[in-house]
Amino acid sequence: MRRTVPFIVIVSLAIAGCSGSDSAAPADDSVATEQTVAADAAPTSDAAPTTDADVAPVSEASADKPTDIDVPGVDVEVLAVTVLTKGDGPIAEAGDTVIVDYIGVRALDGVEFDNSYDRGTPFAVGPLGQAQVIQGWNDGLLGAQTGARLQLDIPSAQAYGEASRSDVIRENEPLTFVIDVRSVIKAPDASEAPTEMGVEASEGATDLSFEDLIEGDGVVLEQGQTAVFNLVLFRADSGVLLDSTWTSEPIQLPMADGQFEAIVQGMPGMKVGGRRAITFPPAFGFGETGNPQVGLPAGVDAVLVVDLFGAY
CATH class of the missing domain: 3.10.50.40 (Chitinase A; domain 3)
Structure with a gap:
């Protein structure tokens, strides 16, 4: 979802042999982007139990991951923004960039399909209002305040509509996100x-x-x-x-x-x-x-x- 990196940085990083600034972007199967969610992101009931060797180390970010999400449990007809924890910093306006951590689940039953906490890398949404994310994010993050934790309950029309993205995100699927607003970057003049x-x-x-x-x-x-x-x-x-x-x-x-x-x-x-x-x-x-x-x-x-x- 990140914008094209300006020419000077492309040249600089190419000469330095670097990976570029997109290294912090979430994986392509993130529902926050407009990419297709991978089918293997869905949890399966017959998955083999993991051993200690299979368990990935817990990052500092994943320690903040919400574990008890109060999903609507019914179809979501109108975007609902609930402030779970108040912030104390800048408030996001159209054109700003909002840095967030998030977890996404189905609004009907709470099945998780994506989160940034386990990756240990926050996600940048900008410019807000026109960011390459689902419309529920562009609308729901307006007014978000640095330091806040929000819950967005998003109707399918502001998510993926009639399209089925995977076994997890089905046709006309309402979605719920719990989002930690790490930073609000005001649009520069x-x-x-x-x-x-x-x-x-x-x-x-x-x-x-x-x-x-x-x-x-x-x-x-x-x-x-x-x-x-x-x-x-x-x-x-x-x-x-x-x-x-x-x-x-x-x-x-x-x-x-x-x-x-x-x-x-x-x-x-x-x-x-x-x-x-x-x-x-x-x-x-x-x-x-x-x-x-x-x-x-x-x-x-x-x-x-x-x-x-x-x-x-």
């Missing part, structure tokens, strides 16, 4: 994109350095988390703006080994709402050949000005 790198010019740098141009007031981004951000690339010697991701939805990238080194070394420690200039030599970015596609010559330092919108 492209007019607020930086036009100058905001730091001194750099030539021949031997190490990465950074400077906070705007101190954020939100949570601190930690190593291993996923950052939600936009960035602008400058030539560090001249300050010429080379490329920007502000024309599309924010990037979501894990702060983990194997990603673009200047980003994963330069961003942790930022606070949400902040802007940071990261100056780096070729070895921390595009390599000695530079990036001719965006106008960065070989051997030239670069500056990334990064605006952090969320962390999860």
Whole structure:
């Protein structure tokens, strides 16, 4: 369901030999997306009992997984949104991106068909109102607040309608989701994109350095988390703006080994709402050949000005 990653990031990650930002996306059999749910996702009554060796380790996320869901038990005719636990953060509006963990079950009998907790990876829904998810999510997550737990009881017309997706999701199947809202990422305003790198010019740098141009007031981004951000690339010697991701939805990238080194070394420690200039030599970015596609010559330092919108 994630948007196309901007050109600058595609080039960066390809050079670095990375897997890309879609690594955090849920599997294709997730009902949250418009993909077909795999038939083998259905629990079977004659399944063989598992041994200790068969049991997957429990992640921290799966410890939060709801286990006692009060399903309607009857057909759902109108979308119902129930706040099970109140939140205390930003409220989702159209165009925002909502980061969630979720479990999905049949509304009639509570049979589970999908969840993100066991994967240990939250799911991004955005831009809200037009996200590539079932309509019940686009409608039901409007007004969701960071930190809240919601239950969405969704009529089949706002799920998959007459289509049978698998043995679990049958024709005209109403669905129930319990959703933990991890973060609400407000839609950025492209007019607020930086036009100058905001730091001194750099030539021949031997190490990465950074400077906070705007101190954020939100949570601190930690190593291993996923950052939600936009960035602008400058030539560090001249300050010429080379490329920007502000024309599309924010990037979501894990702060983990194997990603673009200047980003994963330069961003942790930022606070949400902040802007940071990261100056780096070729070895921390595009390599000695530079990036001719965006106008960065070989051997030239670069500056990334990064605006952090969320962390999860």
